[in-house]
Amino acid sequence: TANVTNTQRVERGLILFYEAKARFWRFYASHLYDMLLLRCVIFEISKLKAIHLSFKFLMLVFVMISDIV
DSSP states (O other), X not given: OTTOOHHHHXXXXXXXXXXXXXXXXXXXXXXXXXXXXXXXXHHHHHHHHHHHHHHHHXXXXXXXXXXXX
């Protein structure tokens, strides 16, 4: 394709530019989605830990009360 005109070069350059731009934004959106999922998982784990700790605390209180009675 030695007989490529300047217009065709410019058009091809624009297409490559927009393809690169689209690839970047797809990567960025994917990264943001992964970070959101990670944050949700961490939040759920911390909630489970809090529930577990409160359950342990209630069991401790129950044992202390049963020792008193």
